[in-house]
Amino acid sequence: MNFNFLHSFGKYLLLLKTAFSRPEKVSMYWKETVRQMHDIGIGSLVIVCIIALFIGAVTAIQFAFQLQDSFVPKFYIGYIVRDITIIELAPTITCLVLAGKVGSNMAAEIGGMRQKEHIDAMEIMGVNTAAFLIMPKMIASLIVIPLLVCAASIVSIVGGYIASVPQGWVTDAEYVQGVRYYFEPYYVSMMFAKAITFAFIITSVSCFQGYYVKRGSIELGVASTQAVVYSDILILLGDYFIALLFTV
Amino acid sequence: MIRIEGIKKSFDETEVLKGLSTEFEKGKTNLIIGRSGAGKTVLLKLLVGLLKPTSGSIWYGDTDFTKMDSREVRTLRMDVGMLFQGSALFDSMTTEENIRFPLDMFTNKTKKEKLDQVNYCLERVELDGANDKYPSEISGGMQKRVGIARAIVLDPKYLFCDEPNSGLDPKTALLIDELIQKLTYEKEITTVINTHDMNSVMGIGDNIALLHEGRLAWRGNKSEVLDSDNETLQNFIFASPFLQRLRDAALGKKQ
Ligand SMILES: Nc1ncnc2c1ncn2[C@@H]1O[C@H](COP(=O)(O)OP(=O)(O)OP(=O)(O)O)[C@@H](O)[C@H]1O
Ligand SMILES: [Mg+2]
Numbered sequence: 001m002n003f004n005f006l007h008s009f010g011k012y013l014l015l016l017k018t019a020f021s022r023p024e025k026v027s028m029y030w031k032e033t034v035r036q037m038h039d040i041g042i043g044s045l046v047i048v049c050i051i052a053l054f055i056g057a058v059t060a061i062q063f064a065f066q067l068q069d070s071f072v073p074k075f076y077i078g079y080i081v082r083d084i085t086i087i088e089l090a091p092t093i094t095c096l097v098l099a100g101k102v103g104s105n106m107a108a109e110i111g112g113m114r115q116k117e118h119i120d121a122m123e124i125m126g127v128n129t130a131a132f133l134i135m136p137k138m139i140a141s142l143i144v145i146p147l148l149v150c151a152a153s154i155v156s157i158v159g160g161y162i163a164s165v166p167q168g169w170v171t172d173a174e175y176v177q178g179v180r181y182y183f184e185p186y187y188v189s190m191m192f193a194k195a196i197t198f199a200f201i202i203t204s205v206s207c208f209q210g211y212y213v214k215r216g217s218i219e220l221g222v223a224s225t226q227a228v229v230y231s232d233i234l235i236l237l238g239d240y241f242i243a244l245l246f247t248v
Numbered sequence: 249m250i251r252i253e254g255i256k257k258s259f260d261e262t263e264v265l266k267g268l269s270t271e272f273e274k275g276k277t278n279l280i281i282g283r284s285g286a287g288k289t290v291l292l293k294l295l296v297g298l299l300k301p302t303s304g305s306i307w308y309g310d311t312d313f314t315k316m317d318s319r320e321v322r323t324l325r326m327d328v329g330m331l332f333q334g335s336a337l338f339d340s341m342t343t344e345e346n347i348r349f350p351l352d353m354f355t356n357k358t359k360k361e362k363l364d365q366v367n368y369c370l371e372r373v374e375l376d377g378a379n380d381k382y383p384s385e386i387s388g389g390m391q392k393r394v395g396i397a398r399a400i401v402l403d404p405k406y407l408f409c410d411e412p413n414s415g416l417d418p419k420t421a422l423l424i425d426e427l428i429q430k431l432t433y434e435k436e437i438t439t440v441i442n443t444h445d446m447n448s449v450m451g452i453g454d455n456i457a458l459l460h461e462g463r464l465a466w467r468g469n470k471s472e473v474l475d476s477d478n479e480t481l482q483n484f485i486f487a488s489p490f491l492q493r494l495r496d497a498a499l500g501k502k503q
Contacts, residue, residue, distance in 0.1 A: 018318075025353050117336040120298050125350045125402075126325035128318075 012208050019134035024127060029136055036140035040102050044148060047101065048094050052152035055089050056081055056159025064169035074170045078178020081160035086187050090153035092239050095198035098145060099231035103206035106137055107227035110210030111220045134207045145199035146192050153191065190246045197242065201234045249274050250295065250406065250438055255304035257290055264290050266462035275436040277429050277452045279443055282459030283484065288442040289333060292410050295440065296330055297321055326354065329399030333410040335391040337383040344379035347398045354402065369397040373427060389420045400431060407439045413448060421445065425452050446485060449473065458484060
């Protein structure tokens with residue numbers, strides 16, 4: 001079991017090494033990257049925004065409820081929604097969702113190509129398939145996923161506003177004051193660090209699962225599920241370590 | 249020319265190829281024949297490096313293919329075209345995009361030059377005008393022909409075809425055989441073809457290697473097939489009682 005894990009981990013590292021070799025033709029890679037950016041970005045924007053909106057809203061309502069009858073100033077609702085989404089909820093929840101949506105899709109796409117001998121056919125032409133299939137996806141997610149996370153945190157804050165201001169929990173001015181209160185740009189760097197790490201995890205793990213899929217549609221299903229499960233576990237572990245690294 | 253020496257290949261416990269040595273000549277159609285499961289596809293995949301032999305060597309000219317690093321292999325593969333048993337066309341691309349893919353990837357030609365070349369290849373396989381069809385929209389035989397067109401678009405020095413005419417009607421099968429033979433002679437390609445179709449064997453068998461139980465059972469060319477008294481070969485060719493009766497009748501008349 002342990003040996004098995006080491007074997008897979010070594011294979012994973014070797015695949016990544018091959019994936020980052022020089023492209024045969026930059027224009028082909030670029031075209032593929034743009035396609036991936038569109039698929040990942042536009043394709044996930046709506047779901048990411050919906051989830052972010054509700055997370056912001058629920059966070060605001062929960063805190064408003066906690067702060068009832070306490071001496072903590074009301075504007076803290078905005079302050080807390082801002083910090084908790086930027087530091088934790090926007091990057092982590094968004095990427096957990098993206099692992100399910102984008103990661104499983106990548107694993108299934110590459111795995112299907114492996115099973116239908118498309119990868120072999122490309123290899124015969126002389127294409128470095130690891131690079132051609134993985135690098136564009138990697139570049140696309142490293143650019144697009146942080147942007148999605150950024151959008152998610154903005155939408156969350158708006159969600160918090162929508163949930164609390166019209167209800168009368170806080171006034172418009174208080175919420176805005178809270179959002180602007182003691183703003184720490186360092187937290188935004190942390191958000192981007194998380195987003196970039198998680199994007200790397202999702203793409204590399206999913207592509208690895210797809211690239212080495214075995215025969216059969218059951219294995220393809222397994223690969224795509226494992227892509228999500230492993231990505232999710234690694235994202236949470238990564239989240240923990242980044243939290244340690246940035247705060248302690 | 250490609251030469252293999254003592255090729256063995258095992259999957260886990262089962263040994264599929266048990267030590268094969270033979271040659272595939274330049275400018276000739278070299279056939280590998282054998283029953284289903286004999287290891288023809290495995291041998292072809294070994295030749296192009298999709299599988300690694302358990303032992304033995306594969307010589308492309310003077311270089312040992314099994315000792316090349318991945319960069320050298322990729323360089324060699326620029327000169328290799330392959331038609332897969334299941335065609336392996338990229339199903340989200342049209343016929344034209346499929347054939348153009350190697351050109352897009354490895355050449356700096358203009359759009360017009362590429363289109364001309366794609367159309368030329370499509371003409372060669374008698375599919376002119378099928379540019380915008382997706383693989384799912386064309387028949388199996390047409391897919392095979394698109395596969396051939398894609399394999400020859402970069403003018404390969406080596407062409408590998410895995411059962412190019414299995415599952416096709418006799419007329420189309422003949423057409424594909426003739427096409428491959430013409431290309432081979434015209435461009436002096438080293439062509440290796442897997443088949444168990446006797447029409448192909450008798451039609452384009454410049455060199456024939458019979459695989460049986462992981463070993464080379466017979467080598468020769470199409471004019472030697474019928475005169476050979478190799479038992480494995482005779483059993484392979486005259487597999488059905490009907491064919492055996494025909495043979496016996498013919499021999500009886502001769503005597
Ligand atoms: N990846 C693999 N893992 C395990 N065994 C394999 C693998 N590929 C092929 N084999 C075995 O090798 C043997 C030869 O298979 P191969 O596909 O080469 O036959 P073939 O001669 O091409 O047959 P056909 O004419 O039906 O295509 C078979 O017994 C098969 O079970
Ligand atoms: Mg086969």
